[in-house]
Amino acid sequence: MKALISKNEIVKYxxxxxxxxxxxxPIVLDVGMRIVQxxxxxFEVHSDLxxxxxxxxxxxxxxxxxxxxxxxxxxxxxxPQQPTPIQPTVTGAQTL
Numbered sequence: 747m748k749a750l751i752s753k754n755e756i757v758k759y760x761x762x763x764x765x766x767x768x769x770x771x772p773i774v775l776d777v778g779m780r781i782v783q784x785x786x787x788x789f790e791v792h793s794d795l796x797x798x799x800x801x802x803x804x805x806x807x808x809x810x811x812x813x814x815x816x817x818x819x820x821x822x823x824x825x826p827q828q829p830t831p832i833q834p835t836v837t838g839a840q841t842l
Contacts, residue, residue, distance in 0.1 A: 748788045749800035749811070755780035757810040760822040770826050777819050778812030 757777040763770045784804055788797040798811065809816045 747784050747786060747800050747802050747804070748797045749784045749804060749806070749816075750782040750788075750791065751796050751798060751811045752780045752782050752794065753796070754794050755782075757819055759820050760825075761820070762823045763826050765826070768828075770828065772823075772825075778810030778817055781806040781809055781811055781816075 757780050758774050759777055760772040761775045762773045764773060765771070781804070782795065784800055784802075784806060791797070798814075800816065804816065808819055810819050811817075
């Protein structure tokens with residue numbers, strides 16, 4: 747089998763979250779190049795794509811291609827819960 751790899755499509759994942767000005771900001775890392783498809787007989791493709799040998803049971807949704815090998819795509823880090831904003835409270839009568 748052959749896997750078709752896209753040089754221009756980089757698979758990314760959220761490694762962790764950091765808090766900046768009380769807002770969660772994701773730290774995004776590159777995993778590798780996206781695996782577009784697998785097939786038995788390769789065909790001519792654009793120069794931004796290339797073919798590599800692969801296993802028959804390669805799961806293109808859970809793997810990426812980097813440094814001449816297939817690697818697992820890590821799960822995204824869980825987004826932290828934002829604290830509930832404190833609402834100002836008013837006591838007493840209000841004059842209109």
